[in-house]
Amino acid sequence: MRGAEAARGEEMARRRKVLLIDDEPEIIETVKFLLGLKNFEVVAAMDGVEGLEKAKSEKPDLILLDLILPKLNGYEVCARLKRDPDTKDIPVLILTARDEAESILRAYRAGADEYIVKPFTTTVLLEKINKHLPAAKGSTA
Numbered sequence: 623m624r625g626a627e628a629a630r631g632e633e634m635a636r637r638r639k640v641l642l643i644d645d646e647p648e649i650i651e652t653v654k655f656l657l658g659l660k661n662f663e664v665v666a667a668m669d670g671v672e673g674l675e676k677a678k679s680e681k682p683d684l685i686l687l688d689l690i691l692p693k694l695n696g697y698e699v700c701a702r703l704k705r706d707p708d709t710k711d712i713p714v715l716i717l718t719a720r721d722e723a724e725s726i727l728r729a730y731r732a733g734a735d736e737y738i739v740k741p742f743t744t745t746v747l748l749e750k751i752n753k754h755l756p757a758a759k760g761s762t763a
Contacts, residue, residue: 638755639663641682643673643699644717645691649740653686653717656744657751670694674702677709683755687734689718689725697732704733713754717742 638661642653645668654664665680667673669692677685685703689696696716703709715736716729726737736750 637661637663638684639665639680639682640684640686640751641665641667641673641676641680642686642717643667643670643676643691643696644686644688645669646688649688649717653747656747660748662751668692670696670699673699677703677712678706682712684751685712685714686717686738686751687714689716689720689729697728700729700732700734715750715754717747 640653640657640662642650642664644650644653644666650666650668654666657664665676665682667676671693673685673687673691674694676682687696687699691699696718700714700716703712703714713735714733715738716734717738717740718725718729719740720726721739729737735754738747738750
């Protein structure tokens with residue numbers, strides 16, 4: 623049994639945490655399900671202010687961020703995350719229905735690391751996430 627327990631402990635240690643900031647319950651449930659199948663832990667926030675708070679308290683490995691949010695829009699959330707010494711190194715991937723060039727440029731100017739347009743495929747979402755996650759989580763976490 624010790625071997626199985628150790629293997630489970632190692633599996634949990636490798637589990638990556640993703641913060642999803644989106645106000646659409648269907649998107650939250652879909653992303654939680656899809657990433658859960660790949661052993662990601664998904665924490666959700668439904669508005670920009672809650673997203674900033676959870677980014678600091680949960681210390682995610684990566685953030686998926688919608689642009690159109692209550693309380694504080696995604697551009698401002700991204701800019702604040704990138705200015706904050708505690709969160710500036712967390713990759714921020716925009717996940718939005720907005721596909722206009724101006725929205726994309728504005729997101730990158732705010733500090734976004736990637737831009738994914740809804741509707742998205744599982745393959746594209748996972749590819750973009752894996753591209754921005756380090757190979758191994760640091761030992762200080």
